[in-house]
Amino acid sequence: MPVVHWFRRDLRLADNPALGAAVRAARDAGDEVVALYVLDPALWRTSGRPRLAYLAASLAALAESCDGRLVVRHGRAQEVVPAVAREVGAAEVHVTAATEPYGRQRDDAVVRALGDAALVPTGSPYAVGPGRLTTQAGEPFQVFTPFRRAWLDHGWAAPAPRPRAIPWAQVRSDPLPDAPATEARLPAAGEHAALRRWHAYLEDGLAGYASARDRPDLDATSVMSVPLKWGEIHPRTLLADLAALPRRAGGPSADDVTRFRSELVWREFHADVLWHHPGARTRSLRPVLPDDAWARGAAADAAFEAWCAGRTGYPLVDAGMRQLLATGWMHNRVRMVVASFLVKDLHVPWQRGAEHFLAHLVDGDVAQNQLNWQWVAGTGRDAAPYFRVFNPVTQGEKFDPDGDYVRRWVPELREVAGAAVHRPWDLGLTRPADYPERLVDHARERERALADLQRGKAERAAR
Ligand SMILES: Cc1cc2nc3c(=O)[nH]c(=O)nc-3n(C[C@H](O)[C@H](O)[C@H](O)COP(=O)(O)OP(=O)(O)OC[C@H]3O[C@@H](n4cnc5c(N)ncnc54)[C@H](O)[C@@H]3O)c2cc1C
Known part of the structure; x- marks a missing residue:
């Protein structure tokens, strides 16, 4: 009886206890391991191109490690996994345990659909x-x-230890997914x-x-x-x-x-x-502002679009957002600055920024993304206090002291030397004409954010 190892967030052979358990079970049964990856069309549809391109490259690398025997199937896991188990006659499907809300629910559904076969989680x-x-x-x-x-x-x-000479089973596979076209320069994928x-x-x-x-x-x-x-x-x-x-x-x-x-x-x-707190995926763990504090309508949409495109007029924010679009990754310090800017300068709820990040970040991960957003927004566990509003200009001067990072990602500012790049509005006549004006005044929006915080406190105290 072969054993299925269903790869999910463990696209490697080394230091993979779940795969080790599958290999041992297959050897005990004198049989082979089916290396399965399920491509759920719902996930494929909702992920950004850089993420999909990276995943496609990573699956190609994994397929090579599995001697070309990776079995890719398209469909919902609760249908595909039991179907493959039945098709090959496997009684066990081994996995690295899922710990995030979507994965846990999906696995519960797979367990129910597997019937007599078992889903065997090992490690995380x-x-x-x-x-x-x-x-x-x-x-x-x-x-x-x-x-x-x-x-x-x-x-x-x-x-x-990395299992040696894994007896991979030869089972029909759908073709590996094509990497969608993307201009993002991605890191090399695979173990x-x-x-x-x-x-x-x-x-x-x-x-x-x-x-x-x-x-x-x-x-x-x-x-x-x-x-x-x-x-x-x-x-x-x-x-x-x-x-x-x-x-x-x-x-x-x-x-x-x-x-x-x-x-x-x-x-x-x-x-x-x-x-x-699985609900933290979409809900603030600790709401801090009154509901009416958030910007809504066409002006908020336009501000959000400018933020996404890296056209806020604040060089460090724009450099970060353009690095994200160009590479599917952004430096942690800059993630904090752009997130603070969206929430506390543009007054857009963190959830909107988090969705944009998840669509574009190649490392986009629900736990890290949503909880880091909640950290910046002051709504998470052990979060930065809401009154800590990152100043995008002084953050730039402190952490990009010669302006090299900004010049790398904002070509309009390439001719501006040194730290002056963080204050283009002070350049007078030499200010590059094609770089946007500041979308908002940071000092004024900071005051508004702090006033909203006080209103939120007063509202909660009155309840
Ligand atoms: C708004 C926001 C959203 C974020 N979204 C994600 C995300 O979707 N996925 C993600 O992996 N990280 C996220 N982070 C955390 C962090 O920015 C990245 O993990 C980090 O930039 C990755 O770069 P690195 O591997 O070079 O980090 P290094 O500095 O080399 O750190 C080593 C490792 O430590 C971990 N780490 C570092 N900083 C953090 C942190 N703040 N929180 C949790 N783990 C950390 C990462 O696994 C990282 O690979 C987010 C941070 C913010 C502020």
């Missing part, structure tokens, strides 16, 4: 499975620092590319991370969010490599390693919050 896309850690009172964590302490105390497993990028980063990029990670002009971060999102690499592998790093002169400091690991814990924290 996280070092410590979401929902596993609780406070001493048995409650979900609300605050990051105690979560990180508990996470460190709990520890995590060593990377699972091998992820490992190569990670090893190069350990060798050359991690040293100085603690001080340079906030500088979008320096390319100082790992861009591992992309392979982590698709499961081309597991955080366990990153954590094991970080722990085994030899100390060498000029290499990463203890601070660099601790800081990098701490960012990975944020990833785990957000997944844990979403596990306990």
